[in-house]
Amino acid sequence: MTDISRRGALGLLGGAAALPMLGSPAFANTKVTVGALNFTSHAASFVAFERGYFAEAGLDVEFKFFQAAQPMAVAIASGDADYAVTSITGGLISLAEKGATKVIGGALTEEKGIDGQKILVSDAAYQAGVTTPKALDGKKFGITQAGSSFHYMGAKIAQAEGIALEFTPLQKVGAVIGALKSGQIDAWSIVPHIAKPLAGSGAVHIIGNVADYIPNYQVTTVFTSANNAANERAKTEAFLKAFSKGAADFNAALVDKTTGEADAEDMIKLIHKYVYADKPYDKAKPGIVNGAMRINEGAALNTTSVQDQLDWFKSEGLVKDSVTMDMLVDSSYVQTM
Amino acid sequence: MQLTLDAVSHRYADVTVLSDISLTIPEGQIVCIVGPSGCGKSTLLRFLGGLERPDQGQVLQNGPVPQGCLNPLTYVFQDFALLPWRDVAGNVSLVLEDHGIRGTKAAAVIDDVLARTKLSDFRAALPKQLSGGMKQRVAIARALAVNPAVMLMDEPLSALDAQTRELLMDDLIALWTRAPFTAVYVTHNLSEAVRLGHKIVVLSRRPGTIREIVEIDIPLTERHAGDPVLETHQARLWQLMREEAEAADKELGHV
Amino acid sequence: MSDNTHQNPQPVPFRGGGFRPQRIRGVGLAVFILLIAFVEWGTRVGFISNLTLPRPSAVFATFQDLIETGMLWKHLLPSLSRLAVGAALGVTVGVGVGVLIGLFSLIRAGLVPLVAALFPIPKIALLPLFVIWFGIDEGSKYALIALGTFTPTVVATYGAVDNVDRTLIRMGQSFGLGWFSIVRKIVLPGALPGILSGLRVSIAIGIILLVAAEMLGAQYGIGAYILEAGSLYDLERLFAGVVILSGLGVLTSGLIGWIERRVLAWRV
Structure with missing residues (x-):
């Protein structure tokens, strides 16, 4: 369940930033909570978990499932989840502006030639x-x-x-x-x-x-709490590395289809544990295959798209004009485009 | 008009409250009914006005109603039963409206009865502004407004203090003297009974039967508090009632 | 010492104080101001993080912006009209049904269980159904608020009718008043205090449901504004919206109080 001490950390957020780095790179079996929706778009996390990439990176991952994107952002801010993948929403930007959350990588992208939204x-x-x-x-x-x-x-x-x-x-x-x-x-x-x-x-x-209409749309991003981004560098890097491995497997099996039928079948079976789990495999399969959109290699982030989204939210008056890309994004972790 | 109770008996569930009551209320007289608590006095009054039906026996009315009578059998209640949201005139007008008496005709009736009950200055007052005695005068004015054949008064002075009660008794006597009315007056207060009653009916404890009927032939205007003849009557009535009251008191303790 | 007590009468010690609520002015307001000042100070010093509570002065500034840009009216008017139409429908039908239940045993036997079954249903749960029945525009919002205010009004009304002093009804009958006269002149005015105090609850529920009603398909409205602020995690707007709802509650309660003072002046 919820890690209570993380909740306490939230209240001390302002002060915590000033504290010396406490995170030590030598860690094993660090408990990490990952927020997710039961959608194919979250497959990279599921693959990294099922194929042991998280464990290899020394992370003991537990999933916390949500019904919508915005509550995930709030859960990250409150410390109920460490990492999550979701679309950029006004809520996420507002929380970033308050110094609670940071976008650290990219996930789903609209790409010409691949079936998108x-x-x-x-x-x-x-x-x-x-x-x-x-x-x-x-x-x-x-x-x-x-x-x-x-x-x-x-x-x-x-x-x-x-x-x-x-x-x-x-x-x-x-x-x-x-x-x-x-x-x-x-x-x-x-x-x-x-x-x-x-x-x-x-x-x-x-x-x-x-x-x-929106070419190269960065649909979803990887994000975490500002505290994780700033002070838990090793843990965050470990997470992104494992996540990227999961993404690469997923892209190869279902988006680029370079690894053959058998691997694709394996991949669909793996995802089926999380997506459409209430449906028999045969019925779930088309839904999973249809939902296969590219997850960025190495969790690379398309900052141009993120900038465009941020500008739109500002122009609509949905978020404060004072929000900058630096408040929203910590670009030190992944390659940006 | 005269009212007659003919062999009336009544039960509530398996308790007999009244047993074989026969009584005549002659026109132009006040008949007081006294008795210990729970003897069925109020039930008897409800039979007389048709608000309740006896199990056995009949209630008969006999003779013409007075001219301009709107409601032959009219009650005056212990708790006044005034509409708190209507002023004094409105409470009187309530009982006229349904008989199609409105406007100047109603105003004339209201003026008349308020004058008779000495309430003319309080036309526009709300019940909450009035004392208990005033409220009962409004209720009496309301009863007079329908020019009743018989007034059925259910402990009308019991909710008032002793001084107010004296004043109101004088008012009732004055009203009766000016225009004699027929009334049945239920009370547990013997001094009221001897002051106001031409006839006093003593009921026994439950099941209520008529123990005795006392007639007092002193004119109402000549009766005063402390009159030795009235004192004698009152003492005799108390003699009659004492045993019943004691027994009734113990009985209630058992319930 | 003991000899002296006879010469020195002591006052009887007073033991009767306390246990008597007294009306003290201004304390309520002071508590409010202190609380707001405390939050303002806490957020400025930083021991209340900006994620926990917004700065009161920022909420006030947001509120001023709302007024200056005219957005306040753009949000308030649709909400007020939804509340007015919905509550008027619910309360009117509710009083009517409540009076019928109070007067007729057959209707009571038939409808009281139905009302009891309707009362505990969270009306929000029925919103998607109302959207299908009455459309996503104003219809479903009116229906939600109407149903929400209907049930408490019915219960309050028939309770009030039941509580009308029976001796007054007896009196009406003893003077030969007609059935309709008794209902109109005795039962309804007698039930009015109960109906009006029920109305306070009903309207408050109506305001609560306003937010729920504006969950589906409302671009403007105080409820939509609050929901939007919540999803954007914009605490200043969220609190500004909540303050408007509270204000609306105080206002309607005051309005009913004013009606009560005028219509129920006869009460002791």
């Missing part, structure tokens, strides 16, 4: 002629919360097309799906492993790709 419309809207993103002018675009990645994507699409969208906050992914299916909202954008089965049912239609 899809733009969906409801059947009613489709029948009414909304067959291209351009036709979405004045339509209801579903988002979970203001400042979520959905909000960013919708805004970027609207900007590129020169149209206006009405953003409808629905709090949870499940609620957005329900509202889209029943035609309460007109459009949404989501990762392919959710988009494709929905479109297959005929209740919604895919009318475009997010990658066409």
